[in-house]
Amino acid sequence: MKARILVVDDDEALSEMIGIVLQNDGFDAAFCYEGSGALEAFREFNPDLVLLDLMLPGIDGIEVCKQIRAESDVPVVMLTAKSDTADVVRGLESGADDYVPKPFKPAELVARVRARLRPNETHAAETLQVGEVSIDVAGHQVTRNNQAVSLTPLEFDLLVTMARKPKQVFSREQLLEAVWGYRHAADTRLVNVHVQRLRSKIELDPEKPQIIQTVRGVGYKAGSAS
């Protein structure tokens, strides 16, 4: 079955061009040209992934992203004309998994889409334990003290990647490759923002993280407090 992608962008020419490229690569695309109709289109089309422009008439991309996140864990990839720190970080914090700065190459866009649609490998029944957090990899379940924690697929991948090799320090670049599928250098802020989001869900005190610890100058590692 073709993967379904919703393109939310006010520029019709660009939307059409993105559609051509996506269809070329075997995706099914639907379009929405304004922020206010995005959520409706999302419910109607039920996509596997959303490509979301940050600057939209009506409701802006960040707000749309929050609305979608409120009811779905579907991957959201932002299209940004601004590469300013503040905008990118705000977009990621509102729940977007990844972003592609304009102008982008078709191959780049498709690679980002594919990376987010990457089918989760069928895992053997495996349970990981980091401190008080236990992860049921096959069942996509995370619990903290027997209370279920809801994570997006991306956050789940991030946690599993680090939990599989506890005590190993992952550089941001390693995480970008393992979780986001970047082959070469990309924006390490992706990692920073998503680690923060992940911490806010699984840590007792996100200010003093115990599960995902920062290793200054290098990156992050999973480790129990004990």
Add this chain to the structure above:
Amino acid sequence: MSSHTSTGKELVPLDVSVHAKPKRFTIAKLRSWIRRPWIALKLRWQRHLIYRTVISTLLFTTLALLAAGAFLSNQIASTLYDERVSQISKESERGLTQARSILESASTTDRASTQALVNSTLASLEGDGATVVRDFVLMPIAGDQSLYVGPMASGSLTTRVIPQDLAESVAGEQGIYWRSVELGSADQAQPGLVVGTKVLIPPGREYGLYLVYDLSSVQDTLEFINRALSFTGLILLVVVGFVAWSVARTVVRPVADAAYASERIASGDLDRRMKVEGKDEVARLGTAFNHMAQSLQEQITQLNNLSAMQQRFVSDVSHELRTPLTTVRMAAEVIHDAREDFDPLTSRSAELMYNQIERFQHLLNDLLEVSRFDAGVAVLDRESTDLNSIARKVVDTATPVADDYGSIIRLSAPAEGCVAEVDPRRVERIIRNLVLNAVEHGESNPIDITIAENHSAVAVTVRDYGIGMSEEATQHVFDRFWRADPARKRTTGGSGLGLSISMEDTRLHEGRLEAWGKPGVGSVFRLTLPKAEDHEIDSSPLPLEPAISEAILNTVGDSFPLTGEVPKIGYTPLILTSETEEDDDVTDPQNSSSESKKERN
């Protein structure tokens, strides 16, 4: 220096300046000691118009008053004195003549009656009809022994008050003579006048009869007048001083206000205005000043707005261009991918379009970046970063380009890593720009990247062994759109903004980016960054000039001097005289080069 001072005099002064210096120093010190209060006064005199006005007014008024007072006092004194003298001379003449005629016509023949006559005559002379108090002195002229009457004097007088020369005049020709004298004791001297004449007293002996006038009342009057004059003068002086002060103040204060307001405006407080009261000249000054300030403010605000607008415009244009550029780029790529189905011409066109869109996009990115710097919205995103890993990343991305040029990139870095609090994206961009620049100008020779650190800073040098550059060129390589040789064709299609963006990135870190070059030998770019935000860098761990660089390549932790200050860079418009000029010289005009030199100093 101090050892020179003590031995300086015994030694033959080989070097005059060395020995002269301490001596000059002590004299200067002494002089400054004396001068210090004088200088303070002088400063006050020079700085404050009001002091100058009041002091000079007081000085001149005092002089004028003294002159007028002296003149007045003198006039009054001589008039009073003359008047008194003429009065006295009339009275004394009358009295003396009368006394003489009485005495000369006397027919007494014995001592007692003569004495009685003289007594009564003189007594009447003393009191009689004179407006001025007078005393008499009777003194025989020749030393005759057979006198009926001896020397006499009224009051407390003695014959000693009569000056010698007057006595001689009286002894001579018949007549009335007078002299000014001093009466009383030496410490309580009072002015007096002595009038004398020769009289005959029986038995035909010659006497000098003198009337002595006390002029102390005239003196008292004069002293009173002088006191009054001085007092009046003093009051006048105070009044004049006050008037001068208040006039100077009314004039100087608005001037001082204007000066203060100008200073405030010059230092950026554009809203500063002068207070305007009344309609006089001072008010006109205030009004004119405020008017000027107003129009200045309007112009400056307008310029600021224009410049802000222009920056906004550049930024907006870049943003607005991105969306259609994305569409065009994707379309170009789709066409490019399908070019094998086209005829050769269309196929080549598709390639050209694809490549040029790529280049266009780089230019747009750089422009946007520059506009962000100009607008002052670029911010640092510091985090602990290992420069080694950044450099390795840059080497990875630059290797394909270097392969095209036939260069290899060599990285020499401390094994333990080189961590600093920097913005990794910006530092990566700086190093990437330096490396790509080196590859472009490296003439297929190897490129060396060296990383090192010391107590306060980390540094990266990028060296090539290519065409190099002149010393003048090293001062311009960071200028926007600057090209060492306008005749050289662009090969990598860089935007011409790469190095100036690198410089801006370095400046955000408060670091240094320096260039060295020698034509035909190669060039070196050195980036020195502080290890953390508040560290100040005083030296660089790596040398800029390669001569030392090779020798110490393995030593880590050394310090090398930085050149100059943190350069300020902004846009210096570059006027190229001719794009087609073929010589190797730098072709931008003299003024632009001197201007950028100034900026770098």
